Amino acid sequence: MKAAILVFPGINRDRDMARALKLISGHEPAMVWHAETSLPAGTDLVVVPGGFSYGDYLRCGAIAARAPVMDAVRDYAAKGGLVLGVCNGFQILCESGLLPGVLMRNARLKFICHDVHLRVERSDTPFTRGYNAGQVIRVPVAHGEGNYEADEETIKRLEGEGRVLYRYCSADGVVDEAHNINGAAQSIAGIVNDKGNVLGMMPHPENHVEDIMGCTDGRGLFAGLVQHLEKAA
């Protein structure tokens, strides 16, 4: 798997992501600076990592979404290339128009930094094939603006088309308001675009991939991507 990780000023999870991708795919990902106007040839996964691009000035992800490299990412996604955005990366993908909706301030205004449980809604996508449908995984979140909102029509479409891939839930998979950490519509933690090749999610699967991290539930996401690409090749 030839992954390319975008690097914006203020991004800080880029190296966690690089470590996880190297560990699971066996290949060192390329680090791509925001001022680049193209992606490395043969890239088969673009990752927009987490952090605080441009200090979250204006709105989270707003300025990064307009960086030169994002035009290349838009072209790449339009041709069906796989794009994964985590945390600030999810915010950037929403701001860039690659995903619908917006990430608002957490409903209870607190920055949330702890492990959460996610229910994997389906397993027949490149981003979830490493899991079983209905499986509950434990991964960390670290965000102040993760409250996913979109207009009613969009939410209806996301649900109708099965585009919510990850939802906040209890340890035994119950989705309810008590476990909806940030107040997101429909407890949404991760969604894909209409073609299913762009995923945005608030939690950090890359931070649960090694025993030393206390949990390896995040591996399935990356292992699934590797499998998907091997099968496609």
Next chain:
Amino acid sequence: MKARVTVTLKTGILDPQGKAIEGALKSLGVDAVASVRQGKVFDIELAGADKAKAEAVLKEAADKLLANTVIENYRVEIV
């Protein structure tokens, strides 16, 4: 030419920051406050003196970057 772009949340969009400010005002004894919605103000200086052109430029700026029109409205004024 000086201009101001005001960005506010659309009606019906939850504004937890505004709610927190509202609560703080009430706790300070500013009791007459019924509700608060917060937003952003951009003071912008423009080259040139053509008012119609300036409005078009500001609208472009707001649509492209200053506002996220999924959740925000904006107002452009030449001051």
